[in-house]
Amino acid sequence: MPLTWEQFYAENPPPSDLEQTRHKVENFCRKHLDHGSRIVLITSGGTTVPLEHHTVRFVDNFSAGTRGSASAEYFLEIGYSVIFLYRLKSIEPYLRHVAGAKFLDMLEVDESSENPTISVKSSEVQQILPVLRKYKAAQESQKFLQVGFTTLSDYLWLLKTTCEFLPSFGSRAMLYLAAAVSDFYVPATQMPTHKIQSQDGAPTIQLDLVPKVLQPLVSLWVPDAFVISFKLETDENILIKKARGALSKYKHKIVLANLMDTRRSRVVAVTPDDQTEIILTEEQTQQGLEIEKCIVDYLKEEHTKFIVGSTSQ
Ligand code: 9Z3
Secondary structure, three states: OOOOOOHHHHOOOOOOOOOOOOOOOOOHHHHHOOOOOOOOEEOOOOOOOOOOOOOEEEEEEOOOOOOOOOOHHHHHOOEEEEEEEEEEOOOOOOOOOOHHHHHHHEEEEEEEOOOEEEEEOOOHHHHHHHHHHHHHHHHOOEEEEEEOOOOOOHHHHHHHHHOOOOOHHHHEEEEEEEOOOOOOOHHHHHHHOOOOOOHHHHOOOOOOEEOOOOHHHHHHOOOOEEEEEEEEOOHHHHHHHHHHHHHHHHHEEEEEEEEEEEOEEOOOOEEOOOOEEEEEHHHHHOOOOOHHHHHHHHHHHHHHHHHHHOOOO
């Protein structure tokens, strides 16, 4: 029998800095509640499932973090306050445009004087400037908060803790659950403390089912919020059926269904009585349009209808 969500939290300890994060999230929410703005909690990246307490090996879930980080930029652009709950070292908003060697290639060094100077190559200014402007605007508005996780258990604790501060936004809160969350894990009580030794032979690792926290999240933690989850599959034949199954089980508002191979160009927004294809053509991709922009525009409209519907009741 899988654990209930209550048992999961009782058996898996919170991250050591949970209280600091709680304060940060509380302050952030309090500040933006005053201004009446909409808020979105975006989850992004994959969770890890450690095989040892002093973790050398772990099972990972697929997600680069592109969906979440691109969406965070578009939500900020249209005025939402954004809490970005993301897998540490996965792709981050703004930085994604200039990460790694790409960034170093944009710079040039002038060593002609005693004090060398570094500047952005003039050929790169047009590319970096819009990103930098948007990044600075997000920083100045103080509407962007990043919270990092690595393991499944940390993710679930941080998700629950963040949800404590969203009910005061009522229907103006959106949850955009794009993180790839493991369905299986090794319970803390069954995990060896130290690195598994090969001299002991091939290990048999028993994975338990992770309780579905979408259930308490929708019904108890943020009952008035606009909750969107993602459904990732690799088989087209079961995608919509699984999305509908999740909707009828958890009773949230929309499931964004995507296949791993086509996730950059096609997402189906499944609602209890409808489905809308969000598609990016080859031409649009070449023009630099991202599907996350289309998803966020669609959700903004749906969220508006939801808020209007909730306040008129
Ligand atoms: C998604 O389906 C996301 O769209 C992707 C984005 C992870 C495919 P990337 O980060 O990819 O841009 O590389 N997220 C949800 C994945 C997931 O694990 N969903 C669970 C499920 O399908 C429910 S929470 O059962």
